[in-house]
Amino acid sequence: MKKCCICGNLFEGYGNNPAPIETRGECCDDCNINVVVPRRLLDAKKAKIKADADALTSTPLQRAESAKLNALVGKVVEIEYTDGDIEVGILHKDTPAIRYQNPDDDNTKICGYWLDRINGELHFKKSHVKKIRPTEAAQTSQESKQLNELCGKSVFIKFNDGSVAAGFLHKQTIITDNNAPIIRYCLVTPIRNIVFFNSDIKSIREERYGN
Ligand SMILES: [Zn+2]
Numbered sequence: 001m002k003k004c005c006i007c008g009n010l011f012e013g014y015g016n017n018p019a020p021i022e023t024r025g026e027c028c029d030d031c032n033i034n035v036v037v038p039r040r041l042l043d044a045k046k047a048k049i050k051a052d053a054d055a056l057t058s059t060p061l062q063r064a065e066s067a068k069l070n071a072l073v074g075k076v077v078e079i080e081y082t083d084g085d086i087e088v089g090i091l092h093k094d095t096p097a098i099r100y101q102n103p104d105d106d107n108t109k110i111c112g113y114w115l116d117r118i119n120g121e122l123h124f125k126k127s128h129v130k131k132i133r134p135t136e137a138a139q140t141s142q143e144s145k146q147l148n149e150l151c152g153k154s155v156f157i158k159f160n161d162g163s164v165a166a167g168f169l170h171k172q173t174i175i176t177d178n179n180a181p182i183i184r185y186c187l188v189t190p191i192r193n194i195v196f197f198n199s200d201i202k203s204i205r206e207e208r209y210g211n
Contacts, residue, residue, distance in 0.1 A: 004028040053095045062110045066126045080131040089115030144198040158202045
């Protein structure tokens with residue numbers, strides 16, 4: 001018998017991968033059909049909406065968009081906001097469908113931009129941006145054989161800034177406007193997802209539990 005990591009009930013037979021509901025363990029068939037699969041479908045729908053929004057082209061520019069920002073959509077950028085905050089993330093176009101997390105909402109009207117950041121999505125208007133520039137990471141990020149080999153495994157990482165974290169490692173490939181892929185990695189921890197570049201880590205090792 002196995003214990004479902006979502007409902008806690010015991011079940012027999014093969015378990016199912018519970019991602020993205022849970023990052024470890026296995027779930028029962030009921031939870032897979034009723035919880036995990038619908039969530040994956042919704043996530044896929046949302047991902048498509050985000051890609052469609054980024055692909056929106058408009059001539060002349062819609063009121064809420066700017067040619068300068070549009071040129072950096074899909075790239076890793078550093079933005080200094082008018083309130084003094086500086087944030088780094090991947091720039092995307094924002095629409096009501098994305099902003100309100102409702103796939104059925106309007107995905108043709110641009111209402112601003114959003115940054116895909118380490119700490120989650122940050123939505124803003126073009127008027128909030130004081131300075132924007134593509135970051136060095138966008139040009140220099142490279143894959144690491146060591147990181148690639150540990151993808152899908154549980155790892156322990158020491159970052160260059162002195163912080164440490166343990167979680168499941170994933171690789172993410174982002175295709176930018178100029179078709180140059182950006183490779184970044186994501187560490188899924190129970191608290192948050194940490195997105196980083198190969199150049200951000202000092203050391204990494206596989207974590208083994210049990211046996
Ligand atoms: Zn279950």
